[in-house]
Amino acid sequence: MIKAITGTKDILPNDINNWRRLENLIESRMKLYNYREIRTPVFEETSLFSRGIGETTDIVSKEMYTFTDRSGTSITLKPEMTASVVRAYLEHNLGKQYNFLKMYYISPMFRQERPQAGRLRQFHQFGAEAIGSNDPALDAEMIELSYSVLVNFGLKNLEIKINSLGTPESREIYKNELRSYLKSKFSDLSDDSKKRFNSNILRIFDSKDETDQIIMNQAPKILSYLDGQDLSHFEEVKKYLNLIGLNFSVDEKLVRGLDYYTNTTFEIISPKIGSQSALCGGGRYNLLIEQLGGKPTPATGFAAGMERILLACQNENCMDSSGQKIDVYIVRIDQDKESEVFKLASQLRNNGITTEHDYLSRSVKAQMREANRLNSNFVIMVGGNEFKHGNVVVKNMEDGTQVETKFSDINEIKRKLSK
């Protein structure tokens, strides 16, 4: 038997309720903050991601689904959305049309990692990008917006962490300081961190190794190396968050893995979903647009993992477990009333009434059981003596009462259903 590809999951009819609930919530929150939806293709030219995300990042260097199409072009299934949004922004000259633009998306993403709790190879993210402003209020708005989706979905155990990475210049100075600090401790570092020393030194802050953590607690911190402008930008962000009463903590160890971040970074984590605890991550990327061939343009954004949100929701018991519900189930009493049932179903549906009937030639009892299982508000029975007088029986499934009404008068049937 053919099975789904490792790391991919079917979203079955029984799962769909909560997905739709999340999607609807995202749409309504985004609308409140005036973000407009953008959809981009699932694949792009590979170079977009290698240039945008960073050649040396794990995502680009070992996790992308890349293939060559028949024309010889190297193509990659999108591992994240920011690069694609910026590409579309530049390709369609949206910057000329709007000097400031807010966009959001809901989309599948693809990364070839080993699956584990909260990590799939095809997964879904929603996120937002605001392009054209360096206003710290926007950084704060991003945090508030993403947090508001999580909270309104029903999650309670959430923690907001923020940090600032400054500019590439100040970060370089800082990284040099960090390098010289770590040189003397190099032999004590874990093997992983020894590798990180060369590849991505800031990542050593993320290490779960105890010795690493002790060493890094003593290490110089990035905030002391920010220049005046970046520092006051960060202060402003914090001020705005405080203004709206959002609880957060500054975590100087919070470094993001993608190369394009500058200044503010943030993460919202949940302790409820295992080791992949980040529900949402984002920050400012003031240099990316230039890097991808546009004019220098400040921008900020975030992405959130939908499977992780649903996982957290499950573990916090905030899933909606309500089942199916329909308005009417038509029970066919006599086998030969198939045409009448079919016609009535059509009429009811065209009147906006959710209607179901039997397709398996089942007994009246089985049809009734099915009506009950589907949580039908009413049953309409077609056949028997009543039908000989031109009537059908309308049964209220809640209280069990039933009345007769004319089969030919759809308006009268509708009236009986509204009681």
Add this chain to the structure above:
RNA sequence: GUGGGCGUAGCUCAGUUGGUUAGAGCGUCUGGUUGUGGCCCAGAAGGUCAUGGGUUCAAAUCCCAUCGUUCACCCCA
């Protein structure tokens, strides 16, 4: 890429130190009035015990391999 756990009915799982026809609950189906649901009762269907090999008189149970899955490292949403 590295390491650990686990693969028995549609689902969740039992299965004693290897020992006859492999079980339960839920779900499904049928029946309990001729034309009426929920609760209850009775019955039924449904399993190559992941796959392949080995040990043994005997394997769901022990060993090996493969595949799948899951968790963690790594990395990230």
